[in-house]
Amino acid sequence: MTTRTIKVDYLARVEGEGALDLHIENGEVTAANLRIFEPPRFFEAFLRGRSYTELPDIVARICGICPIAYQLGAIQAVEDAFEVTVDPQVSALRRLIYCGEWIQSHALHVVMLHAPDFLGYPDAIQMAEQHREAVRRGLALKQAGNALMCLLGGREIHPVSLRAGGFHRVPTKRELEVLCDEMKQARDLAKELVIWVSSFPFPAFERDYEFVALRHDQDYPITAGRIVSSEGIDIAIGDYEHEFEERQVPHSTALQSSVKRRGAYLVGPMARYAINHDRLPQSVQELADSAGIGPICRNPFQSIVIRALEILHACDEAVRLIAAYEEPSRPFAPVEPRAAVGFGCTEAPRGICWHRYEFAEDGTIRNARIVPPTSQNQSSVEADLKAVAALLVDKADNAIRTRCEMTIRNYDPCISCAAHFLKLTVHRP
């Protein structure tokens, strides 16, 4: 019996750090363990005893790449618990800043972190030698997303303006209109991006996922909706714990989520798209068609195309929201704390980010529970890796390693969200 071990000491081009153990026995992949072992940072623990007013600033620090997902989920939970009704224009501004987060995060992932895989470069900097315009386009899109985050939030990383009830300060109509041309240009760049990434060589590979995403009455979901799955789940966000559970596994500091009695599920762009294709405008659906993506896509390597389509939709939405904006009469609604439990759930770039907080009468936090998208996708990443590696067992170690790393990057896993580390070891007895 021969033993082969493949090691990747540090998985590159993901946000955070992790490892993978792949076990192959007699030509069969018997296990693929995604190991997340970045030191835990204990947010849920040190939120206890803090005031609801401090919550948005603290949870932002869970992740530098998608702070809005944490801030807004937490704020929704506060408003849910204290029965705060926000102004419709405030809701529109929240969707707008979240569009900014989608655009910058997706552009970073699509162009800087994922595209080099398909074109055979170690990074976007070296890719720029042959594909300078493509890299410039990606950076310009990222900048457009960041411009929205900066104007509405004060800065792109850990914005300061969101609070329970609304914003500390809302922009004037004039300030927003300044961004309108930039967003229109970004929309054109996003169309080019969709066409560019859809020309990449995609491995032939499909899996039968249970897709889970928010679904909203009218909109492609970002800030609101019910939790819906392709296997029939359709619940209010407060019922999440009835259908899903988290488990701790020995090989990871991040908890792993699953659908009760069924197992792994997928959140993120592919799931959002599969469940909400009919909520996309006709123009985006048509572009998806011409890019070779049907109403449901089961090839995880094509998630890069769906991310590009979502950038386009977010740019369209930004233009629409800016045009329709009227300054609200007050930046935030009053908030009166009381003893209660509240829930929040939004579509982070990587998938649903779920929050539950229990508040004391004076608004201090008694208990916090946050389920980030990367924890939810962990089991699904492992199932993908097992299936991808099974097709390549006869190939050289390098080929398996490259494809497995690419498979992990399909998820744009934000490992600092779950607080983590990736290493690839293949054990072949």
Place this chain on the structure above:
Amino acid sequence: MANFLRLAVWKFASCDGCQLTLLDCEDELLALAEAVDLAYFPEASSKMAQGPYDLSLVEGSITTAHDAQRIRDVRAQSKHVVTIGACATSGGIQALRNFADVGDFVAAVYARPDYIDTLETSTPISAHVTVDFELQGCPVDKRQLLEVIGAFLTNRKPVIPEYSVCFECKRRGNICVMVKGEPCLGPVTHAGCGAICPAYRRACYGCFGPMEAPNLPALSEEWRQMGAAKGQIRDVLRTFYGWSDPFRRESNAHDN
């Protein structure tokens, strides 16, 4: 790339935001990449070339025995070590464990605490190795980061002001939030953000950490007169820079 200065970017316990600040330099990124050899920057590249490095940028705090060893290896391979951000310069938000029993924290989050391997403290990089320069901020400011990189690449001292956020606030033409009766950390907080919070109609919450020689007891007294409770003063100091010497000392003075 033999003649290029070799730059490395390292991550310890953090949210990745300070590394991301480098990628957020959209207009300058390609120019920077042409001026230096980005030898090791795993968040952005799978190249990961071996040391030695001319300049190592370090993000994140030390929270495990393994990381305490890893930072010594980074130091040994680097001509200059510059720490970026609140975690690397003061232990960051995860240093809140330093005021508590970490065992309670583990038990609050994990069903199987025995799987978790962690130190009882979160400490800055300078508690473990010699650091050549510390750039504060949660997250660091883009312009300040480029200034520091440029300074080390051209062998000069970085020009980073040590004064408080108040200077930036006046320059920006903000109305003082303290004058309006709201307790603000601006008078003791290191400049760099451009006084964003007061410009967004709220008080500074200290995410750039202490300025040089801040007078914290005087500010606390001011806060107290505005009606701030002891616990409130303690908590605001113990958030993003709680383990820095000045904020820790003053927060301890307000701990019941």
